[in-house]
Amino acid sequence: MKKTTTRNVFNFIGRVIMVVAGAFITAYGLESVLIPNQVSDGGVTGISIVGSTLFDIPLGLLIAVLNIPFIWLGYRQIGTKFAALSVAGILSLAYFTAIMHHIPAIIEGDSLLITVVGGVIIGVGMGIALRNGGALDGIDMFAVLLSRKLPFGTSDLILFLNTFVFLLVSTVFGFQGAILSAIAYFIASKVIHLIEEGLSGSKTFTIITVHPDSIIEAIREELGRTCTYNEIMGGYTRMPLTQITCIINRLEEQKLKEIIGRLDPQAFLAVYDVADVRKGSFVKKDVHHQAK
Structure with a gap:
């Protein structure tokens, strides 16, 4: 029994480390590729980017605060471990975006390259977090909850909810910025799926x-x-x-x-x-x- 408990503790610690690593990668993709080029992410992170740009509030603070109700939903609907891992991931994402806020952009000017590289980087980060039992964005948890109440699938609801997010993005980054944000989000979602399945599948x-x-x-x-x-x-x-x-x-x-x-x-x-x-x-x- 003691050996099993110790193994479970080390397994959980390992998962926390991987979720934090995923948050680091996601923050790097946001701060070094997307945000400097006026391209946003979807979900709560996208709303946080818009709020940070409009009201000059630190992005990390908004990511942490706006995700609180969704973490509560995750705790109620999925469980304690999922909520704990998501807290670790979201707080890490908030912290890493704060310390990386002034790093130079690694790509500028080429819209197609920005969306592809940015989407791949944040997709890898979020995929690593999800594969290890945590989440870096609360909109997915909200979509899961709504799918139990409404006659729609989770993926359909995620797409529907993000439509409003990208409309909001268009008020800050313009229509082109919203389109590029949607493309980057689409690429990220495909990479997340690939990471969750595994490279070989x-x-x-x-x-x-x-x-x-x-x-x-x-x-x-x-x-x-x-x-x-x-x-x-x-x-x-x-x-x-x-x-x-x-x-x-x-x-x-x-x-x-x-x-x-x-x-x-x-x-x-x-x-x-x-x-x-x-x-x-x-x-x-x-x-x-x-x-x-």
């Missing part, structure tokens, strides 16, 4: 077939992966079938499709993205290993 294959043995054996021999399977029955044909489930690296996707097409062209196949895979038997064997 994983796929779940569900295969319904009448030739399970040959497919399972080929997956083991040619990909070095293992599978699980269930005996099922077709709802229309009443034929006995086997449902195989296999998780693979996305780089192996085409190879697995070739195996299925070769061994059972009539097999039913469904493919799903996997955000995270931990422990279990998701271990790739050396396909060239020869038994001695």
Whole structure:
């Protein structure tokens, strides 16, 4: 029990460190790329940038204060650890934007380069924070809460809420600044998704077939992966079938499709993205290993 508790404490400390690192990267992207070129972020950070520009209030102070109600929502809706990690991330973001406020811009003039580089940097920072269980912006928490009350998805609500943020941005940075801010935010959202999935990513294959043995054996021999399977029955044909489930690296996707097409062209196949895979038997064997 004591060993488990110690491991959990060190695991939580490690996550805090990664969330703070994500905040540092995000602050650098804001202060060295976007803000000096009159380009904003979305969400609460975007509102904070507008307020800081209009009223000459320190950006870090606004980020910390405006996120307070959203941290409370995160605590009520998601849990204590999420709230604690988000507090660490948001306070770190506020602090780092304050100490980086006067650093020189690393890119100037080229609008396309500004949005791409700025979006990638803040996307990496926010993605690292989210992957480790924290958040650097409260609008995502608000969207999750609204999605439980309204007949809309979380991503749709995030887009809807940010529409108002970018309209607000246009009053300070102009229409061009709002458009560039929206592009940078879009790029950042794609990078966040990539970071959360992992650079290689994983796929779940569900295969319904009448030739399970040959497919399972080929997956083991040619990909070095293992599978699980269930005996099922077709709802229309009443034929006995086997449902195989296999998780693979996305780089192996085409190879697995070739195996299925070769061994059972009539097999039913469904493919799903996997955000995270931990422990279990998701271990790739050396396909060239020869038994001695």
